[in-house]
Amino acid sequence: MTEDQAVEKLEKIWQIKHLRKVVAWNTQVNEENNRRGQEEQQRTQPLRDDEADEQGIATVPVNRPAQYAIDKINTWGYMEMDYFTLQGCSLAKENSAATGTDALGLDHKLTWSEINQARHTMMKYIMKTEEDVWPREVVNSFSNFYMQLDSHPIRDEENGDEALVIYHARAQKEWHDRLANKEGMNLAIINKDLLTNIQLKLVTKKAADTVKEVSFSHLNKEGQSN
Numbered sequence: 001m002t003e004d005q006a007v008e009k010l011e012k013i014w015q016i017k018h019l020r021k022v023v024a025w026n027t028q029v030n031e032e033n034n035r036r037g038q039e040e041q042q043r044t045q046p047l048r049d050d051e052a053d054e055q056g057i058a059t060v061p062v063n064r065p066a067q068y069a070i071d072k073i074n075t076w077g078y079m080e081m082d083y084f085t086l087q088g089c090s091l092a093k094e095n096s097a098a099t100g101t102d103a104l105g106l107d108h109k110l111t112w113s114e115i116n117q118a119r120h121t122m123m124k125y126i127m128k129t130e131e132d133v134w135p136r137e138v139v140n141s142f143s144n145f146y147m148q149l150d151s152h153p154i155r156d157e158e159n160g161d162e163a164l165v166i167y168h169a170r171a172q173k174e175w176h177d178r179l180a181n182k183e184g185m186n187l188a189i190i191n192k193d194l195l196t197n198i199q200l201k202l203v204t205k206k207a208a209d210t211v212k213e214v215s216f217s218h219l220n221k222e223g224q225s226n
Helices: 003-044 067-074 086-093 112-127 136-150 160-180 192-225
Strands: none
Touching (some): 112 160, 136 160, 160 192
16 A cells, blocks of 8 residues: 555545544534423423323412512522511512412402403413413313313302402412422312312401491491490
């Protein structure tokens, strides 16, 4: 073998090795991009209910700091520690009603009739999405959730509709909170104990308000008579 032939052979060997490295590198890059894409999709996509078909809404909610503090966690911002103390969590709940709505925004102030009307519009737009955005199992869970609440026998009892409004807001909020933490929850599992507790608080508050009103009226009459 001449010197030129030896050089040519070495060049071909180098080219082959270089090509293999390029192919391996491109393969690794593609696999990494696919992995990141799948993680991003899992992060933003609602969990399928078959991953959490035994998990319903909790009877006793955990202490929750103000949303401001949670947003700071998600953005790596500076967080004052007092937001995460028991007192801080309690202060975050002070804007909720006495029946324990846990800072649910305006949802707990709607009537059950208004929620029913709103959910038809919401479900219509959900159904327009692709399945990789809202899996059909999750959509079916939402539909079943509303059907069960709308036909629940508590609606025939005192403060039944009001209890359903608060339960609905609690369940929706917890579902989205769990989604943000990559956890699952089956909305269609109705927590009877929680619903009963909400109704009991409403009835008790109504009775207490009535007693206060009667007592105040009685004191006014006594004052006028004197």
